[in-house]
Amino acid sequence: MKMAQLSAVSDTPIATIKFYQRENLLPVGERTGPNQARYDSTHLRRIRLVRGLIDVGGLSVAAARAVIEAIDSELPLSETFGVAQRSVSDLLDPAGIDAGALARVDAIMAGWCVSADNPGRLAAASVLETFDEIGHVDHRGWFAAYASAALLVAEADLDEVDALPDREAKAETVVVGTVLGDALFSGLRRAAQEHVSALRYPATHPNPARVTEPPEE
Amino acid sequence: MKMAQLSAVSDTPIATIKFYQRENLLPVGERTGPNQARYDSTHLRRIRLVRGLIDVGGLSVAAARAVIEAIDSELPLSETFGVAQRSVSDLLDPAGIDAGALARVDAIMAGWCVSADNPGRLAAASVLETFDEIGHVDHRGWFAAYASAALLVAEADLDEVDALPDREAKAETVVVGTVLGDALFSGLRRAAQEHVSALRYPATHPNPARVTEPPEE
DNA sequence: CTGGTATAGACAGTAAAGCTATCCGATAGC
DNA sequence: GCTATCGGATAGCTTTACTGTCTATACCAG
Structure with a gap:
């Protein structure tokens, strides 16, 4: 899946996806070239999680990052x-x-x-x-x-x-x-x-x- | 009670009290002159209510105004x-x-x-x-x-x-x-x-x- | 092979919310 | 009279959460 598709299927603007990546809420895609990357269902799921935490749960971006890091940690x-x-x-x-x-x-x-x-x-x-x-x-x-x-x-x-x-x-x-x-x-x-x-x-x-x-x- | 006292006893900066008055969260004081007004315990109570709604309840200023108007209405x-x-x-x-x-x-x-x-x-x-x-x-x-x-x-x-x-x-x-x-x-x-x-x-x-x-x- | 579109990444810009600071003329209280 | 404070108006600030713009590529349809 490429960026445009990820954006379409998650109903999230590309600029916002890039912002989430910068904020470490979302891992970057698997690189396939100097300016190309591929995304899969884990990215989609993560976007939905982030938006759920922020929009429905009312968390700030910083709080969402903290809990996501806690999930990923051991x-x-x-x-x-x-x-x-x-x-x-x-x-x-x-x-x-x-x-x-x-x-x-x-x-x-x-x-x-x-x-x-x-x-x-x-x-x-x-x-x-x-x-x-x-x-x-x-x-x-x-x-x-x-x-x-x-x-x-x-x-x-x-x-x-x-x-x-x-x-x-x-x-x-x-x-x-x-x-x-x-x-x-x-x-x-x-x-x-x-x-x-x-x-x-x-x-x-x-x-x-x-x-x-x-x-x- | 004058502005400075209201500010002191409510632990709220004067600038913030004025802001709440502008936003219709708090009635203005009882006027005693062209540039003087007096405040009483109802103002103090109201400030505490507003701060409770906003700080503890997490309401926005606009939402706080809506509920305060609902209390005051008939x-x-x-x-x-x-x-x-x-x-x-x-x-x-x-x-x-x-x-x-x-x-x-x-x-x-x-x-x-x-x-x-x-x-x-x-x-x-x-x-x-x-x-x-x-x-x-x-x-x-x-x-x-x-x-x-x-x-x-x-x-x-x-x-x-x-x-x-x-x-x-x-x-x-x-x-x-x-x-x-x-x-x-x-x-x-x-x-x-x-x-x-x-x-x-x-x-x-x-x-x-x-x-x-x-x-x- | 070529041109239009898409892409990653960096960075600047924006909009709203919630105060906060400054200025002004007037007045209170010593 | 003098100084601190007042109400009122307006401008500015800070944070948050995006959003847009730019550049240098790379994909892909014809």
Whole structure:
């Protein structure tokens, strides 16, 4: 496959493909001459991965490069998890986070075994701090529901990774699952909000909304 | 309170406060003279809300303006929900989404009552499409776990809003909950991944990670 | 074998977003 | 009166993610 075809089939401008190569998001093609190279399905797949991470997952180019390097590396899987996790959240200075908010996060995650510098823990604390500053307090265990849900999802994530055969597949699923999983959940959550709201307040949904087929079992 | 104090107490540069005023994210102060104005705690609160939406929630300035206008308006709560939902996801063209991916989302959301153009439904479908293009298929009900978790969270969100007294409080919670809720969940999810992973593979976590206090009941 | 198109690689240019800095005339408070 | 600060307007800056242009080849249809 030549450049023009790769561009056509991936629906990505040639200039952008060249940019991704410069940024080490995409390997250069197999050289067949001084100004000729050939591309194959691995390049196509990589372009789709990059665009998925950037467009759907919302990663920056730099973050996408970091997770792609983690997939390609031979690092242990737990390291890959760490890279993926850091890629989806800007790095927070642990010192800059309110101790009270951290304590509340830890209360919500009661019984969990999580290292002190886990980026998710710090990110959650800074969210709680923000809720606090705006004057929103969790009276009724609102946030605890988030923790139960997060645990449910994390179990499913690990189940999925465990079921895969080799490191390469596991690593890519860890990254893709971490990045796209956030996007998937937030989409489903918004749909669920409409569903729950429609159930509770039928009056404000006068025109019957779409109902998906209930499972037939 | 004068500009310098507002800047100091909100930890936001004067130039940035002026920028927010220009962008209609923040009302101008109460005028006390041709070139003097006074600010109060509502301005401080608003600055914190704006910074929370932008820094923690990751909204653009334009999206932050949209949701703030929705809070201030007298629109029915269901409209406010819609504005908040659209603010967290770039608008997707329903025509550009793979029908197969949409069908799979609908299968995951079996029995839910959701309108066809719900932005969350479309966003989830485009995530599934991306999973597909990269060659990740959901064999074992991975995504169904996301849907159950999303339902759990949506119930909690609605519970929280229902418990509030007036429209103003409900509207702000809808917006803040939608925007910051995504960030909170993804943080907790990442912490939960470490927890689950530590439970399943103690060997790769040689140094005992932090364990939060289990509930004492 | 020849001319139009494609190619790799280097590098400059662009557009949007989100601030940030400077200037101006006026005024507040000592 | 003097100096710091004010509101308001406008211009400039920095980063990010491309996009376009240029050059020297190389492929390929006729």
